[in-house]
Amino acid sequence: MALTDDAIARIRGMISSGELPPGARLPPEPQLAAQMGLSRSGVREAVKVLESARVLDVRRGDGTYVTSLAPRLLLEGLGVAVELLRDDTLLEVMEVRRMLEPVATGLAALRMTDTELDELDRILQDMRAAADDAEKLIQFDTAFHHTVVATTGNETLTSLLDGLSGRTLRARVWRGLIEANAAHKTIDEHQAIYLALRSRDQLLAQATALMHVNTSEAWLRTVLAAQAGDA
């Protein structure tokens, strides 16, 4: 399998070499095909791959362009990859979050502005109001952690952690939490993180975040074990 993969590599090469900078427009498919010595079908497959990787942006009726290549785009694929991981490797993902999220939260404690703290407070209230609505809880939980990590100003870090905290993963944890009536306890953990951030206490923020991830990991274990029992 060479032709199509060659085309992928060559287009990628043109981008990383700077020949095709962000925003640049590629030649029309027929022309690109001629240029690379393969049929239009092959080019389309190559372009589709790069489009799915958020490297190219294909606009019907217009043309094909190089995206901004921003980390948030290129690292988006991490999320879909994590969604496909098998159950026994989800604990590995959790372990990575456990290493990364506390440090990130600690860093956020140093940089967070009052405005951002207020937003966190708002999300926290939303969570309490959501009660037992799993769907909403997951949504606010996601927003909470995203907001915290985003204030580090490191987009790569944010995208990475977003990807590692996939929707399915969160859903499973919260299902376990709600079924065991432990949702309120987890919301309290968020509160603790919030208070640590509010007081700009890096070490405390780190500690509260670690506790929180640890709780999540524990519930994930429970859910996975119960599921294994069923099967």
Add this chain to the structure above:
Amino acid sequence: MALTDDAIARIRGMISSGELPPGARLPPEPQLAAQMGLSRSGVREAVKVLESARVLDVRRGDGTYVTSLAPRLLLEGLGVAVELLRDDTLLEVMEVRRMLEPVATGLAALRMTDTELDELDRILQDMRAAADDAEKLIQFDTAFHHTVVATTGNETLTSLLDGLSGRTLRARVWRGLIEANAAHKTIDEHQAIYLALRSRDQLLAQATALMHVNTSEAWLRTVLAAQAGDA
């Protein structure tokens, strides 16, 4: 753009739902096309995307199969994504490594066996012997860190760090190091990490790793600044 992307989503859905477990064989392309209500071309594009994401394994003359879905496969794409990041975001990547690698190295200190330590020692000697051969230095440097992180037993973590330590990134750092005659100093840092691991000292391992990443980051800054000056 719905048909092909729908197909991608549906195949992915069949996999994550367990309908297509790892190793399973997909129907032939024409049949799959009929089943999903689109042409073979569309199916081929969808399959190609999933193949590039290491979700499917297409064997010419044989058929299409679901891969093992192991983290090392699914997270492989992270590496190619990082290779396409623009220069100004590489420092973000470095910052993430700075958060992750010390913790991982500290963890490795607790789990590393004598055999693995001996292998590290061998790599270290290779590095010293490589002298000013940038190519080899990069190769041994990669091997060193990979070996350390791999002993944590966390394949997800290993793949993640491998991806974040892309070849291009390493190449740039080492280029700066060699040009400034600072290669030996960096090799000494590896030695320090090795000694910390040998004595199973988690905190010291963490500290030496942090210092090392910090050095790399500093050199990356230098190289990027020099490059910006050229342009």
Add this chain to the structure above:
DNA sequence: GTCGGGCAGACGTCGGATGAATCTATAGTG
């Protein structure tokens, strides 16, 4: 039992044709 050939199945690549969306330039209108 082993080796080799041949056959069927499956992916790889190609070329052309048609439809749909977008952009642009032009002509018309107030």
Add this chain to the structure above:
DNA sequence: CACTATAGATTCATCCGACGTCTGCCCGAC
């Protein structure tokens, strides 16, 4: 002159059919 609407050109989306090539497997020969 400014704005709008229409027509055409450009480009991607999708489909269809054909042929080449590789792989796996069965079966016969030795």
